[in-house]
Amino acid sequence: MFRKSLRVKIVTTFIIIVHISLFLSFGISLLITEREVTIEKPFLAIAQDVASLLAITEPERRDQVIDILSDYNIHGEMIQEENELPFSLTEEEAAPLFQSGISEPLFLNTEEGPVRFIGVPNIDNTGNSMILKVDFTGFLKVMHRILLIVLFSVLVIGSLLILLVSHYIVEPVKKLTSAAKEMAKGNLSFRLKHRRKDEIGELMDSFNHMASEIQKVDKMREDFVSNVSHEIQSPITSIRGFTRAIRDGVIPVEHQKEHLDIIYQETLRLSKLSDHLLRLASLDSENHPFHPVEYRLDEQLRRIILVTEPLWIKKNLDIELDLLACRVMVDRDLFEHVWQNLITNAIKYSGDNNRIVVQMENTGLAVLVHIMDTGRGIPKEDLPYVFDRFYMVDKARSRSGGGNGLGLSIVKKIIELHGCKIDVKSEEWKGTCFTVSIPL
Template identity: 55%
Template sequence: MKIVRKSLRLRIVVTFFGIVIVSLILSFILNIRSQENTPNHSMVTIAEDIATMINLIDDPEKVKTSLNIFARYGLNITSVNEQSEVLASLPDDKVHELFDENTREAFILSNKDETAIVGVPRMNEEKDALLIKINFSSIFHNVKRTLVISLLTVLIIGSLLIMFMSGYIVKPIKRLTAAAKKMASGDLSVRLKHNNPDEFGELMESFNHMARELQKIDSVRDDFVSNVSHEMQSPLTSIRGFTRALQDGVIPLEEQREHLDIIYEETLRLSRLSDNLLRLASLDSEHHPFNLTTFQLDEQLRRAIVLAEPQWAHKNIKIELDLLPCEITVDKDLFEQVWQNLINNAIKYTGPDGVIHVAIEMSPSSVKVSIRDSGQGIPEGDLPYIFDRFYMVDKARSSSLRGNGLGLSIVIKILKLHECTIDVESRVGEGTQFTVTIPRPSIAS
């Protein structure tokens, strides 16, 4: 039984055998029932016609010859009266009915063992009756033999064909199994070629799609590990180098504070990287706390601007606010992270004496928050990738500004959790504008 369960091809063949055998059994049952229910009306009609023909023959020799001819076809015809011994094996009530004066039509006296006996009353003036014994055994045997031969032929030819076709059916599954094993061993480049528009073709196309997505995920994972390693290695190298120099007394006393400040900044950089990685991991999981709160969006934006004042004041950046009073229902803490990241990015990439404009636009269905800066802008070729993790437009500039390429990844993740969208418009040398659209279903209703 285990072998049958393991092989799909064998299961197909066994199923076919089962169907044919069940069909054979049902055919025999129906055949037996048809024998038991031999058409009585037809036999009675045949008996009456034979009696009519015999009555038309006057010559006894010709009658005898005719009876012999009928006997060749399984029709045994006998003339009987009430004292005939042949009637002893028949039911008494049927015999009395046969010789009853009121009986005018032929009827069946017995119908069993593939033989029917039909009685025809009042064949002559002596009130003799005619017994016609009709034997169907040869006919039934021929039908049985033909049926058995036909079914065995179907079974043999069908089995050969199903064994051949089952190999064709199972072949794509074997290919899929082999490809899955290769993928399990780490080969994500495996693909299945096919020209089938059927369900197997759809299955193989789905497998290829899954392989492509897994390959992308594997590539992202490799890039992620590489980027994290790089982002951590850079500050660790600085910290290790400066601490070794301080331990060896290489750095003069008057310069030690400056180097200690660098070490402190590098530890802050590592801390920010760790916090961002933990936050992304939490947002990726299904168990991140999600607390919806209704609050004033304009006040939250003003508070984010105030918190960032040391950064924009140091660069003498002008802040322009166009904030309409507005309430939204989202996770307040997560949206504080969104505004902090977007505003800090705007400050980071805006030069001295630049301008940052923050505005709120309202409509019945949504609230739009735009943050526009007068910075260097983002090249058009980089725009599709700025929300990817660890992606930095200018590696050297980002390193000098202590970025790690995770801020916008956190922003897009938070906004997707709230079914919000973000659009980016940027021109090199003119600046960049991020526009966050927050749906307002409650107002729309």
């Protein structure tokens, strides 16, 4: 667990990166420092300044000046051409110093490094020349030591700071882990509290949003199970009660047919409920057979009107069609279910002698199908829930008519599966209008 800890990984990664950075920085600093002290121009300027200083100094006090310069790692010797060469210089190296026509300082050793030998010819017009040994070895050692101390201090301080900062980074991750464990235990109301405005804060907000959505889904699941149980239990109770009454002879023979008709209707209701549940489960799984084909939408609507003719003739309804010749690319069987459900609902909730209008409208981008009735309408407070599963505006009337509150849910699911839209407008006691929009 220690090796897998996020905090350990953060600290380790930081230290590795810092080590690499310090190593590269130290190497670059060495190169820059050595390069700076081996540039020829500053050396020559030093030699010229020393020569100028000695030129204005009395001959008997020049040795004192040279001793003072040695404190700064600048060693000098006054020589003439016939003298022995100092600093182990060879005659070949010192030869350029005594050439005629040379008046400016010049290097006597050609290799670059922290130790350079510079010759200054004829500094006082008496034939005296000077050889300077400029040694920056000690200076470089001090600079390297300071650089190492600074870099090591950066490493130690940075490591301590990352230990503190890693706690700030890892702590919210631990909170997320604890929250996930709480949700795994079934505590879906658990929420994370924070004041962060960074990416971690966004992650916590996303977690809270996910928890809210899961809680809603769980509530819908509970409601779904409860509604299904109720919808199944109600017809089963009726069937069990009437069959027992017939079996025990409680119901006279002459009345048994009436009760057998009720039992038959309840079995149909159960069959319809199971069919709707299976269809809804198939649509929810997104594995439902989906076969879009191109066909005439207006012909399909005319056929649905003809199929439902016994229903609207029974109520003496006036059916008005305003259709356009239009071809669409959708699953024909699924949309057959959509139109049958919407038109059947319009008939069911219309009073006798009312009017139903089926109208098509082509906007260029989509075809709109309006199914309007002049029935009792839907109360304003119920409109947002008409597509919810098992939601019924008039529960008593819906159940007596064989409804179970799943029809419009299936319709909406089919329409969304095709990337289409459905909208509903209604005014109580004036009628309802369902509008389906199918992109062209």
